[in-house]
Amino acid sequence: MEKIVCSVVVPVYNEEEVINVTYKRLKDVMDGLDITYEIIFVNDGSRDRTRELAMEICKNDKNIKFIDFSRNFGHQTAITAGMDYASGDAVVVIDADLQDPPEVIPEMLEKWREGYDVVYGQRVKRQGETFFKKVTAKIFYRTLNRLTDVEIPVDTGDFRLIDRKVCDALKKVDEKNRYIRGIISWLGFKSIAVPFVREKRFAGTTKYPLKKMLKFASDAIISFSHKPLKLATYFGFFLSFASFAYLIVTIILKVFSIIQTVPGWASIVAINLFFNGIILLILGIIGEYIGRIYDEAKNRPLYVIRELVNFDESKTINGER
Numbered sequence: 001m002e003k004i005v006c007s008v009v010v011p012v013y014n015e016e017e018v019i020n021v022t023y024k025r026l027k028d029v030m031d032g033l034d035i036t037y038e039i040i041f042v043n044d045g046s047r048d049r050t051r052e053l054a055m056e057i058c059k060n061d062k063n064i065k066f067i068d069f070s071r072n073f074g075h076q077t078a079i080t081a082g083m084d085y086a087s088g089d090a091v092v093v094i095d096a097d098l099q100d101p102p103e104v105i106p107e108m109l110e111k112w113r114e115g116y117d118v119v120y121g122q123r124v125k126r127q128g129e130t131f132f133k134k135v136t137a138k139i140f141y142r143t144l145n146r147l148t149d150v151e152i153p154v155d156t157g158d159f160r161l162i163d164r165k166v167c168d169a170l171k172k173v174d175e176k177n178r179y180i181r182g183i184i185s186w187l188g189f190k191s192i193a194v195p196f197v198r199e200k201r202f203a204g205t206t207k208y209p210l211k212k213m214l215k216f217a218s219d220a221i222i223s224f225s226h227k228p229l230k231l232a233t234y235f236g237f238f239l240s241f242a243s244f245a246y247l248i249v250t251i252i253l254k255v256f257s258i259i260q261t262v263p264g265w266a267s268i269v270a271i272n273l274f275f276n277g278i279i280l281l282i283l284g285i286i287g288e289y290i291g292r293i294y295d296e297a298k299n300r301p302l303y304v305i306r307e308l309v310n311f312d313e314s315k316t317i318n319g320e321r
């Protein structure tokens with residue numbers, strides 16, 4: 001077996017409209033580099049013809065490998081599986097919809113040869129995305145940075161190159177609700193940005209509806225910050241102080257008979273509702289953390305593979321993470 005220099009991991013979920021074009025563009029770029037490479041498509045439980053199309057590609061090109069999940073496990077998990085099964089000295093992760101231009105890969109490899117272990121694509125401009133997506137993404141990356149202690153570069157996606165040692169280190173991180181870019185930053189290593197313009201999705205629609213975006217954002221914040229939990233303490237301090245002040249005022253009013261005590265029903269109800277709201281909010285936040293602790297405790301495998309195509313025998317479906 002020839003040593004593979006570069007692995008390219010491509011998660012695909014209902015990407016029948018783009019997979020062939022993506023394959024061609026990636027192949028053109030990789031063939032032009034004169035290195036041994038593999039492209040790993042990870043099918044994250046697509047319901048369209050993505051699987052058949054990928055099988056077809058694999059039949060004609062042995063550089064293309066295919067991991068077929070038993071169902072949809074999510075983008076971050078698909079990337080993880082691709083990295084687990086990649087054998088290159090460098091591993092590149094790229095979206096299937098050509099929003100991350102494959103032509104940036106040679107530049108990433110260049111930086112890697114210069115000695116950087118992580119080369120991440122930084123979006124200087126996002127094209128063809130909705131105003132809502134751009135604004136929420138901007139707010140999200142900046143809030144995340146304020147909440148966490150790990151320096152996670154802003155405006156970067158999962159489009160990046162990592163060295164073999166980073167990939168191996170990543171395999172030891174066994175978290176269930178993963179936020180991979182955060183974990184890579186947490187691992188450390190020497191990293192550098194390569195700026196690129198994020199293009200329009202080539203075809204099809206986004207596979208990240210609002211619900212998935214929210215799950216993604218909460219995974220990111222909760223796995224990298226305890227600050228939301230501290231909210232309870234802050235609210236607690238503030239409210240005890242406020243109630244104490246109010247108590248003093250009430251006593252003074254009573255002692256000097258400034259008001260009768262019977263009125264005040266409205267304020268009691270208002271305060272009650274306010275406190276109940278806060279308590280529920282805090283319980284919800286705590287619940288989010290507990291849910292994730294539960295996921296860790298169950299310790300189920302991260303993903304289940306139905307089939308592997310074009311991998312050599314050393315890689316099995318139940319391969320070690």
Ligand code: UDP
Binds near residue numbers: 094
């Ligand atoms: N994706 C996936 N599983 C999912 C959702 C998305 O593997 O559950 C893949 C998708 O096929 C694409 C990449 O993740 O290659 C990024 O998704 P998309 O382009 O839809 O996200 P956006 O660019 O809109 O944030």
Ligand code: MG
Binds near residue numbers: 099201206
């Ligand atoms: Mg996209």
